Amino acid sequence: MALxxxxxxxxxxxIVYYGPGRGGKTTNLEYINNTYxxxxxxxxxxxKTQDDRTLFFxxxxxxxxxIKGFKVIIQLYTVPGQVKYNATRRLxxxxxxxxxxxxxxQKFQRKRNIESLNQLYENLxxxxxxxxxxxxxxxxxxxDLANKGxxxxxxxxxxxxxNSVLRVPAxxxxxxxxxxxxKTLKKIISMxxxxxxxxxF
Amino acid sequence: xxxxxxxxxxxxxxxxxxxxxGVENVIYIDLAGNSITQHDNGNSTLDYMAFAALAAGNFxxxxxxxxxxxxxxxxxxxxxxxxxxxxxxxVTEDTIxxxxxxxxxxxxxxxxxxxxxxxxxxxxxxx
Numbered sequence: 091m092a093l094x095x096x097x098x099x100x101x102x103x104x105i106v107y108y109g110p111g112r113g114g115k116t117t118n119l120e121y122i123n124n125t126y127x128x129x130x131x132x133x134x135x136x137x138k139t140q141d142d143r144t145l146f147f148x149x150x151x152x153x154x155x156x157i158k159g160f161k162v163i164i165q166l167y168t169v170p171g172q173v174k175y176n177a178t179r180r181l182x183x184x185x186x187x188x189x190x191x192x193x194x195x196q197k198f199q200r201k202r203n204i205e206s207l208n209q210l211y212e213n214l215x216x217x218x219x220x221x222x223x224x225x226x227x228x229x230x231x232x233x234d235l236a237n238k239g240x241x242x243x244x245x246x247x248x249x250x251x252x253n254s255v256l257r258v259p260a261x262x263x264x265x266x267x268x269x270x271x272x273k274t275l276k277k278i279i280s281m282x283x284x285x286x287x288x289x290x291f
Numbered sequence: 292x293x294x295x296x297x298x299x300x301x302x303x304x305x306x307x308x309x310x311x312x313g314v315e316n317v318i319y320i321d322l323a324g325n326s327i328t329q330h331d332n333g334n335s336t337l338d339y340m341a342f343a344a345l346a347a348g349n350f351x352x353x354x355x356x357x358x359x360x361x362x363x364x365x366x367x368x369x370x371x372x373x374x375x376x377x378x379x380x381x382v383t384e385d386t387i388x389x390x391x392x393x394x395x396x397x398x399x400x401x402x403x404x405x406x407x408x409x410x411x412x413x414x415x416x417x418x
Contacts (some may be wrong), residue, residue, distance in 0.1 A: 091323075093323070093325035093327070094292060094293075095293075095298070095327065095328075096293075096294060096298070096326075097295050097298040097299065097328075098320040102325045102326075104323055104324070104325075105360045130319060132338055132340050132341055133338065133341065135345060136342045136346065137345075146348055146349060146352075149324075149339070149341060149345075150341045163323070163340070165325075165340070165344065167324075167344070172311075177355055178352070181348065181351040181352065181355065182348070183323065184322055184323050184347075184351065185321065185323020185324070185325070186323075234392075234407075248335075
């Protein structure tokens, strides 16, 4: 739940990038951090293993100006994608306001995408949250690989696998090059702010 | 969620019990990693937002470890450094108080002062 501070007139919103390992969650945040470095006051925090995999989370906060007198601070988090870190993923989801599900479109990741989404549903339940009620955006990442002749899952199949019931906005993206990274971010921010406006005003 | 009166009272309690006792920084956060209020002795350049996110993660990880060994919680954490140390204390079900203090102040005093702050914040919450 977003933290609204009536004294400092600040709203802090938590958006979590979730998805299977090596899917591009950290790369999304790195692209945002590098592109908007001059406007972001805080440093990006990354808790990584020695081989550069996310161990706990990445954290990137930035403010997006004021809405009705409240300074809105967006706090982006990623979860570790590796299967063994599910307890940690659950911790990071505490207090989440919006989720970007980063799916990996490489063919061999098809099963992992589905498993990760199912686990997200289960993990949210432990916090008494319902995936069907939370703001959620799908991101089908690594579309650049299709141009390089890699075996990828067509978007139609990804939609069937991951989004046929949820029916949330979905973007084809390339986090490495920045393709649709900002569109994904803008969409989840606008959906999350719309969902918490009752709390605010 | 705290109203303005509660936030004002919490600020006063933290200032009078901790900052005025020579503590360097105090951050009051929720378990989602949001800073509710923060105070320092005027000489701090701490990145509060990053610190709050890391502290909540740290506390949550230790809490999960406690459950694995059958403890309901470890309500107190302490990290000792060469020049500064950090003391974590659970305040309510959803909030933690983090106190950073120099080596000139003893852990005992900090624990005593933090205990007072925790009691008084809980009184404010239940009032």
